[in-house]
Amino acid sequence: SAHDSQIFIIGCGISGIGAAQKLLKHGFHNVHIIEATARSGGRIRTGNLGDNIVEIGANWIHGPSKENPVFRLACDYQLLDKESMSEENQAIEIGGHLLFVPNWFTSSGRKLGPETTGPVVEFFMNLLERSQQFHDSGGEPLPSVGEFVKAEAERLAPEEWKEDQGNTAIRMAMINTLLKRECCVSGTHTMDDVGLGAFGMYKTLPGLDCTFPGGYEGLIDHMMKELPNDIVLYNKPVKCIHWNYTKNGPDTKGMLFPIMIECVNGETFAADHVIVTVPLGYLKKHQNTLLSPSLPLQKLHSIQRMGFGTNNKIFLEFEQPFWDEDCELIYLVWEDETHLTDVVSDVKMSWIRKLIRFTVLKPTERYGHVLCGWIAGRESEYMETLSEFEVLHSVTQLLRLFTGNPTITPRKILRSQWFHDPYSCGSYTYVAKGCSEYDIDNLAEPLPLKGSNSKPLQVLFAGEATHRSFFSTVHGALLSGWREAERLVSHYTPASGSFSSKL
């Protein structure tokens, strides 16, 4: 029967696990996952800093409410605390903003109060909201979010603060900090690379972003327990997927397998269908070799055009906090950066200037005094090449400068290195300048493309990057895995109309 078809999923991140889960549920039993590394979870990864658990990859459930499948799973598995599951929390509409209590420090060791910072944050958030609106209204005046925000900030600031011209410099410096923060949110080197017309493609769900008290990887562990023990072939990086392949031997019914999967170690597997879930960063790097025959031009172009950047975390543990008790977020402002830009001029000398935001791990009773610094872009990629000791030294100097306290000394450090991870090649997807939903649809389009008369649905594509409105998230990745599994289910369910409606 159709259920005998051989299906291989490449990558054991949440999209691959989700695809396997759905296929098994629909009676397919020859399902395997091939994973390059020794573990499941991919960019969901929980690590340790001393006795604390910390998230190396995904941090929050973005928009934890009924519509979010990751939230539903986490509730079913009882992985969240009561407050996160409460109806009140689910109803909060934050539109992707974080409602954290901040402390602002400047490079002359000053602390800025809310009367100074509040209006600038509001001014900036308003420009970001306007950036999102061009997706529906069209007619974007500039190609990128960065160019638009900077042009509008320069145009509107004199009017907005005409009674208080004396503080122009510090306000511009704060806007630079906020632009660098947005680089982390979007996972990009500069907001000048993020498309203005496409910025509103990303959709938020209701709910106050929450974390997993026991670690995000608990979700993966629970999902894996529902799959057969031997479903994953670990430590087997796939080198090449040969499709439209005619040299495989016939299966038990004399049918030819259209696909041969070739691993780096020389092992091969014959398949009817392959679901590719490798990150977009990996696809970019291996675009000419991962498939044979190589990818059709329209897919190749979209892979090249779409954005995939780096966002890293630097965890620091302190003996004593230097921040206020209610503080949840720390911003740093370089007073000399009054010309609007979100990149540093000399990455090697000044990479640390890109590190302008730290979140405070809460609750303190659980974590002690731990900060998570966020750094994006090429500055972040350079940081990965330094030793832990060098990073610790630079961050210590930074914090001493901004607090005016020469004794501040973090006692432990741990940082992520997503760019140099050979199977991620960066952190997550953004919609780059000049891209649109058509590029995401191109990424998701199965091979062979429509109109070919060879065997259909040989190679399917899932993963975070292939979701139109939830790219860059865990729920987007999970939904994409389910989507491709359903594509196969409906393929084998004859004459049944729309495939998603009957599942």
Ligand code: 6YU
């Ligand atoms: C979320 C969050 N979060 C922070 C950081 C990172 C990410 N995300 P996987 O990579 O998991 O799996 C692929 C597998 O394939 C993997 O195991 C590989 O080893 C394997 N593989 C590769 N090559 C192979 C080969 N050749 N052969 C075999 N196997 C191979 N998401 O919901 N909340 O807080 C964060 C964050 C530092 C790095 C995140 C977050 C993103 C998710 O982690 C990610 O999407 C999914 O885990 C991906 O799953 P997957 O299965 O697709 O791939 C307006 C606007 C702007 C728009 N953006 C703003 C939104 C903000 C989203 N940002 C989140 C940021 C944080 C903090």
